[in-house]
Amino acid sequence: MREFTLSGVIALAVAIKTKPTHSKKIPPSSIEGNLPMNESVASEFIESGFFRNFTIEGQQLPQAKASWISQREKKVGSQKADKLIKFANENNIHMPQEQKNAIWQNLVECMTNTHNHAKGKDGNPSGDGDTEQWVAGVMCREGEAQFTFIDMGVGICKSVQATNYMTMIKNTISGYGPDKLVRDAFDGKIGSSTGRPGRGLGLPRMRRDAQFGYLQNLKIRTGKVEGDIAKMQYRKVKESFNGTIISWSASTNEE
Amino acid sequence: MKLKVMDKLKSLPGPRYKNQGPGSGEEFRGNVLLPAFDDAVEHGEKLIIDMDGAPYGYPTSFLEETFGGLVRLRDSKQVKEHIDIQCTDEPLLVEEIAHYIEFGASEKTPPYEPAEQNT
Numbered sequence: 001m002r003e004f005t006l007s008g009v010i011a012l013a014v015a016i017k018t019k020p021t022h023s024k025k026i027p028p029s030s031i032e033g034n035l036p037m038n039e040s041v042a043s044e045f046i047e048s049g050f051f052r053n054f055t056i057e058g059q060q061l062p063q064a065k066a067s068w069i070s071q072r073e074k075k076v077g078s079q080k081a082d083k084l085i086k087f088a089n090e091n092n093i094h095m096p097q098e099q100k101n102a103i104w105q106n107l108v109e110c111m112t113n114t115h116n117h118a119k120g121k122d123g124n125p126s127g128d129g130d131t132e133q134w135v136a137g138v139m140c141r142e143g144e145a146q147f148t149f150i151d152m153g154v155g156i157c158k159s160v161q162a163t164n165y166m167t168m169i170k171n172t173i174s175g176y177g178p179d180k181l182v183r184d185a186f187d188g189k190i191g192s193s194t195g196r197p198g199r200g201l202g203l204p205r206m207r208r209d210a211q212f213g214y215l216q217n218l219k220i221r222t223g224k225v226e227g228d229i230a231k232m233q234y235r236k237v238k239e240s241f242n243g244t245i246i247s248w249s250a251s252t253n254e255e
Numbered sequence: 256m257k258l259k260v261m262d263k264l265k266s267l268p269g270p271r272y273k274n275q276g277p278g279s280g281e282e283f284r285g286n287v288l289l290p291a292f293d294d295a296v297e298h299g300e301k302l303i304i305d306m307d308g309a310p311y312g313y314p315t316s317f318l319e320e321t322f323g324g325l326v327r328l329r330d331s332k333q334v335k336e337h338i339d340i341q342c343t344d345e346p347l348l349v350e351e352i353a354h355y356i357e358f359g360a361s362e363k364t365p366p367y368e369p370a371e372q373n374t
Contacts, residue, residue: 076276204366
């Protein structure tokens with residue numbers, strides 16, 4: 001199986017967010033500049049077909065090996081999650097029904113989390129306030145689909161962090177950092193910041209589905225944390241990312 | 256009394272709350288489940304809830320808000336007595352819903368962890 005790197009995931013996220021519009025009426029644009037220095041990142045851009053609507057002088061770019069689509073919205077769009085799975089299927093990624101179910105259910109949960117986090121307070125059904133947009137995409141190539149979900153809200157760390165002042169001090173003294181916070185959120189040890197019953201169940205479900213192999217190579221980047229969710233290994237990173245990127249792959253079932 | 260969930264939902268099952276998008280657990284519970292449950296209790300009958308027919312199953316938040324939410328609005332003993340969940344598409348779903356009913360009124364619902372995945 002192809003190993004997706006976090007830098008590759010971020011490249012895909014950027015590609016999805018800034019996808020050039022294709023129009024037959026508008027001639028291909030001409031751009032100047034270099035490809036990203038990191039080879040794997042450059043490869044993600046080229047192979048995704050990101051540049052297919054551009055001409056690049058003096059450089060022969062390889063043909064795009066991948067096909068991808070993205071969906072974006074502020075509300076939870078269960079039909080849009082369905083479109084992503086159907087797109088993978090149309091591109092010859094044949095998954096067992098249990099895996100399709102897990103992918104669809106987790107996409108919907110991710111969308112729900114974006115909506116909750118953006119509210120930042122209690123996610124009250126009658127509450128007002130701006131909601132952040134989510135973007136989800138799937139890239140298919142060589143018998144594998146890579147799903148990426150981008151939550152452009154406050155991110156997991158801020159949405160589940162302690163709001164009690166004494167707890168915050170205690171956490172600081174004991175060295176309870178954002179990496180441990182994210183681990184505990186996926187372990188189901190903490191609910192959401194709302195403190196309401198029945199909450200905080202979506203992330204443990206995602207971890208469970210990864211450990212059962214339905215969401216393969218499930219990776220996360222949120223705030224100053226990146227991690228491998230199935231292995232429950234998280235680490236702090238220097239650069240902070242506002243929001244959350246979650247990515248996983250699914251391969252054709254050969255059975 | 257029988258209630259087929261997918262016959263009542265106008266779209267795919269959706270998020271937890273109504274304001275989050277179509278097909279929410281909150282909307283289904285308020286408009287469909289609660290009146291049907293109250294009717295079953297009033298007539299001393301059992302409400303059979305048929306969960307089959309969902310193309311991709313049900314998201315966790317939808318299930319928790321629907322069934323955990325029911326327990327937060329009605330007596331949990333009465334809920335256990337008067338509803339019977341059925342699902343042949345995904346038999347483990349019955350166990351998962353029972354978990355949300357069990358912990359719906361608790362301060363913290365532990366994640367549902369099946370002994371083995373339904374494969």
